[in-house]
Amino acid sequence: MQLDALTALNAERAARRAAILVTDLDGGTQRVVREAEIAADPLADLLGQRLASGKSSLAEVEGRPLFLTVQAPPVRLVIVGAVHISQALCPMATALDLDVAVIDPRTAFATPERFPGIDLVTLWPDEAFGGAVPALDRYCAVAALTHDPKIDDPALMAALRADCFYVGALGSRKTHAARVARLGAVGFTEDAIGRIAAPIGLDIGAVSPAEIAVSILGQIVEAQRAPRSAAAR
Amino acid sequence: MLSTETDILSTAEAWRRAGRGVALATVIETWGSAPRPVGSHLVVDADGNFLGSVSGGCVEGAVITEGMEAIADGRARVVAFGVADETAWRVGLSCGGRIRVYVEPVT
Structure with missing residues (x-):
């Protein structure tokens, strides 16, 4: 060579x-x-x-x-929200060789006992990205799971701006409609907002946190394996 | 600590820049229960110092020798190892797998 x-x-x-x-x-x-x-x-x-x-x-x-x-750069999964679904998601994502980080400013949720061995960041998303969590890029997946717009929205905005290959958000269709309106109001285009997988996860009838985690990871793998030349924007 | 592919390619570049003779080995094909996946690298210098793994240990010695020869003659080559190979008795893969390795000098 x-x-x-x-x-x-x-x-x-x-x-x-x-x-x-x-x-x-x-x-x-x-x-x-x-x-x-x-x-x-x-x-x-x-x-x-x-x-x-x-x-x-x-x-x-x-x-x-x-x-x-x-x-290809190692794929990172940034989970926003140290919630029950995240606890199920972390070990599964690790098994898929994703580099996992969990962000949640609420220290009651983000405890090492609940997330053993996981990179836990108790900051607001905007404080975390580019610092404790490396800046987002195209080889990142972001799953916003807090149900709290104060935490989820900034993470989703950062993910869309960074052109992350996967952006998903937990919440019902009604919740998502309100989110679409908020993101539109701050200038995100319909196309950009349309990239958010919401309600998050493949439609497999998932009920338990672990099943929802499976549906999210299935969707991430699907996005990851789509030909990148086709996805090149 | 396990060396990653990143460490190996960075090391190959650093060794070459330091003026050392360097060869890079890459697993290009596997059959059966080969322990290291296609794309795995091993870097070796002219003195036989190496980093990385192409087989989890079974044929490393032979690959290192090939690498040192590639440094000496400046030519790339494909080498195969496996149970069906005559050399298997000396450096075969105990797992029963077979691999092909591309060995190239860094010039």
């Missing part, structure tokens, strides 16, 4: 941007395709599909064996 290709890969990873290293196994030639360059690449479809899968793998293009090293 050329040192400049390795340097480019490392720089993209440090910046939490995806990149794919395309290696021709026969000739040994290599090139780095950055996420933003995929759409215009001759192998756009293949690269977009492999990036969505998140897995490195072999491919054959016009009879030549290629190896695609897929480097």
